[in-house]
Amino acid sequence: MNGxxxxxxxxxxxxxxxxxxxxxxxxxxxxxxxxxxxxAAKRELVQASGETVQLLSTTGEIxxxxxxxxxxxxxxxxxxNLEERMGIKGKKFVMVIDLSHCRNLKKCQSACNHAHFxxxxxxxxxxxxxxxxxxxxxxxxxxxxxxxxxxPCVKVCPVDAxxxxxxxxxxxDAERCIGCRFCMAACPYSSRxxxxxxxxxxxxxxxxxxxxxxxxxxxxxxxxxxxxxxDMARKGELPHCVSACPNGxxxxxxxxxxxxxNGSDTVRFxxxxxxxxxxxxxxxxxxxxxxxxxxxxxxxFKFEEGLKNQEASRS
Amino acid sequence: xSTLSQVSINKITADLLPKKFGxxxxxxxxxxxxxxxxxxxxxxxxxxxxxxVTGMRDYASWGIYISNFVFFVAISLVGSLITAIFRLxxxxxxTPLTRISEIIAVSAIIFAGLIIIIDMGRPERFTNLFLHxxxxxxxxxDVIVITTYLALSLLFLYFPLLPDLPIMIKHSxxxxxxxxxxxxxxxxxxxxxxxxxxxxxxVKIISIMIIPVALAIHTVTSWLFATTYRPGWxxxxxxxxxxxxxxxxxxxxxxxxxxxxxxxxxxxEYITEKHFxxxxxxxVMLALLYLxxxxxxxxxxxxxxxxxxxxxxxxxxxxxxxxxxxSAILVGMIIPIVVxxxxxxxxxxxxxxxxxxxxxxxxxxxxxxxxxxxxxxxxPISNSPESxxxxxxxxxxxxxxxxxxxxxxxxxxxxxxxxxxxxxHETIEEQSKAHKL
Numbered sequence: 001m002n003g004x005x006x007x008x009x010x011x012x013x014x015x016x017x018x019x020x021x022x023x024x025x026x027x028x029x030x031x032x033x034x035x036x037x038x039x040a041a042k043r044e045l046v047q048a049s050g051e052t053v054q055l056l057s058t059t060g061e062i063x064x065x066x067x068x069x070x071x072x073x074x075x076x077x078x079x080x081n082l083e084e085r086m087g088i089k090g091k092k093f094v095m096v097i098d099l100s101h102c103r104n105l106k107k108c109q110s111a112c113n114h115a116h117f118x119x120x121x122x123x124x125x126x127x128x129x130x131x132x133x134x135x136x137x138x139x140x141x142x143x144x145x146x147x148x149x150x151x152p153c154v155k156v157c158p159v160d161a162x163x164x165x166x167x168x169x170x171x172x173d174a175e176r177c178i179g180c181r182f183c184m185a186a187c188p189y190s191s192r193x194x195x196x197x198x199x200x201x202x203x204x205x206x207x208x209x210x211x212x213x214x215x216x217x218x219x220x221x222x223x224x225x226x227x228x229x230x231d232m233a234r235k236g237e238l239p240h241c242v243s244a245c246p247n248g249x250x251x252x253x254x255x256x257x258x259x260x261x262n263g264s265d266t267v268r269f270x271x272x273x274x275x276x277x278x279x280x281x282x283x284x285x286x287x288x289x290x291x292x293x294x295x296x297x298x299x300x301f302k303f304e305e306g307l308k309n310q311e312a313s314r315s
Numbered sequence: 316x317s318t319l320s321q322v323s324i325n326k327i328t329a330d331l332l333p334k335k336f337g338x339x340x341x342x343x344x345x346x347x348x349x350x351x352x353x354x355x356x357x358x359x360x361x362x363x364x365x366x367x368v369t370g371m372r373d374y375a376s377w378g379i380y381i382s383n384f385v386f387f388v389a390i391s392l393v394g395s396l397i398t399a400i401f402r403l404x405x406x407x408x409x410t411p412l413t414r415i416s417e418i419i420a421v422s423a424i425i426f427a428g429l430i431i432i433i434d435m436g437r438p439e440r441f442t443n444l445f446l447h448x449x450x451x452x453x454x455x456x457d458v459i460v461i462t463t464y465l466a467l468s469l470l471f472l473y474f475p476l477l478p479d480l481p482i483m484i485k486h487s488x489x490x491x492x493x494x495x496x497x498x499x500x501x502x503x504x505x506x507x508x509x510x511x512x513x514x515x516x517x518v519k520i521i522s523i524m525i526i527p528v529a530l531a532i533h534t535v536t537s538w539l540f541a542t543t544y545r546p547g548w549x550x551x552x553x554x555x556x557x558x559x560x561x562x563x564x565x566x567x568x569x570x571x572x573x574x575x576x577x578x579x580x581x582x583x584e585y586i587t588e589k590h591f592x593x594x595x596x597x598x599v600m601l602a603l604l605y606l607x608x609x610x611x612x613x614x615x616x617x618x619x620x621x622x623x624x625x626x627x628x629x630x631x632x633x634x635x636x637x638x639x640x641x642s643a644i645l646v647g648m649i650i651p652i653v654v655x656x657x658x659x660x661x662x663x664x665x666x667x668x669x670x671x672x673x674x675x676x677x678x679x680x681x682x683x684x685x686x687x688x689x690x691x692x693x694x695p696i697s698n699s700p701e702s703x704x705x706x707x708x709x710x711x712x713x714x715x716x717x718x719x720x721x722x723x724x725x726x727x728x729x730x731x732x733x734x735x736x737x738x739x740h741e742t743i744e745e746q747s748k749a750h751k752l
Contacts, residue, residue, distance in 0.1 A: 126698045158454035159447040178443050179436015181376045182454055188544040190692045194376060196367040220365045221436030285544055
């Protein structure tokens, strides 16, 4: 409650808070005597500390509460490996990337890297400078995992470490992955990256239990990739790339509800795809991606504007 | 056997018994042991800091480990060619070559398995292949056929060895370690007619069974690539292409081994110029066959030059890998074909040189099949460090790769120290038959 009121401006801070929340939950299960979550602890008489904080109540009033009465709560219920492999019932996640709005700002990339503790060399989101033919127009094309309906990576995985969920997400269980990298060879979109080095992580992240929905903590010797942020979906929030993009390039939503949003505009998926001639990458391969693209027509920015950022990120 | 005098039997036995290594043998073994230790040091470093010690990165995600794996699987096919196919087609001159080719097959397939574990990011999770194995993955097919092939090849090495074991027991020092080994693996063999009958029919069954399994190991290995969409791999031709290349490199390997054993053990009477002549013709035939598949693999896509293929093909023909590519084609196929077409080219020494060419060319050919494709992805290589667009193996990678090659040679070396590399019993049998005629 308090966490949301204080940091609604920044998704990045929210992520940290979420991690801390999970960490506290983790500690609570291991300790028994001074456990803040037990019924006994809740009934315990707390001495007021005299320090107060202002909070927004559920009814919309600002209330003042003594700090000593604040108790950490488990932010989202933890999911089991089986639940994570099954996916969220009744959902069919879909993404639409509007190429006419992209100018290679890479805010999506940095937000994603920050949230998933991805190193700069192992970007899950890549923004390609596309020059398809000699006289065709150049444009910027961000790519995530395509979360294909016929995922070539899942077909070749020998140990079921990468799997297709009922909500359309292709997940990775880094605790099962043997690191053979066959999925990387199989993916025509080059979405997959490998943890060649030991990931550099803060100790509180390292201490977390692994979840294939947060892909945290990343593990050395295993493959990782864009996970469509199902942990955010469970909280009713948008993936980090969607909320980080200032130009509304990324739309995310549920195909079953036929609603997608880029954070400011909420539209019907089918209408957007119909009216703006949406398409998918490499349709001829038969992979049936869950990521759609809107062609780079009537652009907000010139292609050249993005080049500055390309140079900056190189050095 | 009675038709052959005891004197000549004794001579054959004395000639073919494994001998203590001389100075060159000891130097050779020491070098192999040192190279293997180098590989272990490299692997220790890899275990400590993960696959980041290799030159592989997100685009070139398979490198010389996987090409070395394909090489080992390829060379192991020769066991089935010389022992099984030659046996079923009644090639009478195969006898002195059978054990050579079978031990090459066994040691190569053992290291093919090891290399896959070395290439894994999490080798300690190897057991997941059995705990969570999914039949739809070509890797699981490979695990199944490779273990089957290893089992069949070991039997194929073992059964024909049995009649030699009483001879070995008789001629080894009583109570020595060697004799204990011989007794442990073969003291039940009394050489009765019944035992020969069982052994004969077992070998016959295995020689039929091993041919589809051998074709399967290399076809499935080719499918690790051909089941993807990648330019250069997306080919229905791949199974036959790999199998033909495998027979070629295996025959090249046998030619090299024939020459070395003949020299080291003075086996000129047993591995004769006739054997080199025949093997030379086989190598030419196989090289032509492999060249045919190569033309298919490169000419047809080059004729169309689809956009995705273009980057890959140009990197081979004129780009980054062109020196390696044309050298592998020339050294691994064209030069051996030309040299071995001449009768004087099929003499032992030129045969040996051509055998080395075929094997070395084949090793680099495997690399050219594996890595350049990965550096030609469909989407551009973006937002990655500059170095990700290239592949340069590190010293650890080379040390491990050389270490596995040395390890495979070490198995062969230890084997020839313990067992006769040319079957003694079979040779005596054959010579007495020839004597009768």
